[in-house]
Each structure stands twice: as C-alpha cells, then as structure tokens.
Amino acid sequence: IKAGCGLVNLITPKSAYIPLAQKLTEVIIRPVSDKDGKISAASLNTIVSFAEGANSIICGCGLGQNHDIIEVVRAVAKNSKVPIILDADGLNAAAKHIDILKNRKAEMVVTPHLGEMSRLTGLSVEEIQKDIVLVAKNFASEYNIVTVLKSASTIVALPDGKAYINTIGNSGMATAGSGDVLAGLIGGLIAQGLSPS
Numbered sequence: 001i002k003a004g005c006g007l008v009n010l011i012t013p014k015s016a017y018i019p020l021a022q023k024l025t026e027v028i029i030r031p032v033s034d035k036d037g038k039i040s041a042a043s044l045n046t047i048v049s050f051a052e053g054a055n056s057i058i059c060g061c062g063l064g065q066n067h068d069i070i071e072v073v074r075a076v077a078k079n080s081k082v083p084i085i086l087d088a089d090g091l092n093a094a095a096k097h098i099d100i101l102k103n104r105k106a107e108m109v110v111t112p113h114l115g116e117m118s119r120l121t122g123l124s125v126e127e128i129q130k131d132i133v134l135v136a137k138n139f140a141s142e143y144n145i146v147t148v149l150k151s152a153s154t155i156v157a158l159p160d161g162k163a164y165i166n167t168i169g170n171s172g173m174a175t176a177g178s179g180d181v182l183a184g185l186i187g188g189l190i191a192q193g194l195s196p197s
Contacts, residue, residue: 001026003188009054011047013039041068044075051076055191056083060090061180069093070100077104083196087111087183095119101143107196109146110139111183117149137163146196148186150179158197 001008008027012020013034021029030050032043039047051057059076063069073093077084077100084106086094091112094100098120101108114125121128121139128135132149136157140147149155154166172178190196 001188003185003192005188005191009050011039011050013037035068036066038064038066038069039072041071044072047072048075048079051080051082054080054082055193056085056187058085058087058183058187060086060088060093061183063089063093065089065092070097074100074103077101077106077108080104080106083107083109083190085109085111085183085187085190087179088116091116091120101145107146108143109148109186109190109196110143111148111150111179111186113150113179133157133163133165137161148182150182 009030010020010024010027011030011032014031015034015037017029017031032046033040057076057080059073063072069089070093073086073090074097077086084104086108087110091110095116101110112120114128117123117128117135117139118125121135123135129151132151133155136147136149136155139145140157140159141161144159146159147155147157149157152169154169156164156166
C-alpha cells in the first residue's frame with residue numbers, strides 16, 4: 001500500500017484472520033484453510049484462483065516451513081502469469097526444491113540475504129562474500145531470474161548479465177522485517193507497471 005498499490009490482498013491461514021483483520025484495515029484479507037497455523041495444501045486451488053486477478057504476487061513472507069508450504073510455493077510459481085517476488089520462506093521452499101525456480105511461467109524476482117543465498121546455491125556465506133557480484137550474476141543467469149542479493153551492499157543482478165550495486169544501505173536495514181518491506185515495495189512497483197528489472 002505504501003508503495004502506491006491501490007489494492008492489496010493478503011492470503012493467510014484462517015487461524016490468523018481475526019488478529020490480521022483488526023490490524024490491517026486497508027488490506028483485503030483472504031483466509032484459506034490451514035493446518036497447524038500454516039496455510040494448507042488443501043487451499044491450493046483457492047490460492048491460484050485469488051492470484052489470477054493480481055498484477056504481482058509476493059510469496060514467502062511469514063509462510064513458515066513445512067511440506068504444504070513447499071506445495072503452495074510450487075503452485076504459485078507454476079501457475080502465476082504475473083511477476084512473482086519470492087522472499088523469506090518462499091526462498092526456503094525453493095532451496096529445498098530448486099525446480100520451483102525453473103518450472104514457472106512468469107518473471108520472478110528473488111530477494112535472498114546471504115544465508116538464504118547459501119541455501120539456494122549450496123555455497124557457504126564465506127564463498128558468496130568472496131565474489132558476491134559474480135554469485136548474484138551467475139544465479140540470475142542460470143535461473144533467468146532478477147536476483148536482489150541483500151548484504152552490506154545490495155546486488156541487483158539481471159538475467160542478461162547486468163548487475164547494479166546499491167552501496168547506500170545502513171545498519172537499520174539489518175532488522176527482522178526489513179526484507180519483507182523490500183519485497184512489498186518491489187511488488188507494489190511491479191503492480192503499477194514497472195518491469196521486474
């Protein structure tokens with residue numbers, strides 16, 4: 001919403017509906033079936049249906065981790081026709097099943113921090129830090145995916161081999177939740193018509 005997106009839908013477990021509805025008065029909350037407080041794979045058709053009317057999809061923030069979440073992330077990636085911003089637990093699901101990144105129709109932006117990139121690539125954090133730009137560029141090229149690798153300097157690598165380095169970060173960004181804000185801003189700007197790159 002703060003990025004200027006006119007309409008935001010939040011797909012969430014039914015068990016989280018009441019607290020979210022009380023807090024998020026400007027968001028349309030779409031409760032779906034859940035299991036142990038997390039979105040259930042039984043809701044896949046509903047999720048895919050909700051996503052059909054979107055201009056962009058942010059997938060992963062606050063999802064949690066279990067087998068059902070992997071299936072949810074896989075279904076969103078496989079069925080979406082609009083750009084997907086994959087963050088947090090969406091990245092964790094993809095790290096366990098990298099085919100999620102390959103078997104998709106739509107453009108995708110991934111926003112890993114160093115630990116998430118380590119899980120996605122199998123490289124240690126130290127190996128990534130030795131040549132962070134090259135790692136980001138290789139990942140973007142291999143998966144045909146816009147890669148926003150978050151560190152002290154954030155690297156934005158495009159599938160065509162270009163990379164941009166944002167050197168003006170600050171320690172305030174190293175706070176839990178700031179990555180969710182970044183994913184939201186990217187999603188909001190894409191929803192308004194900007195390209196994922």
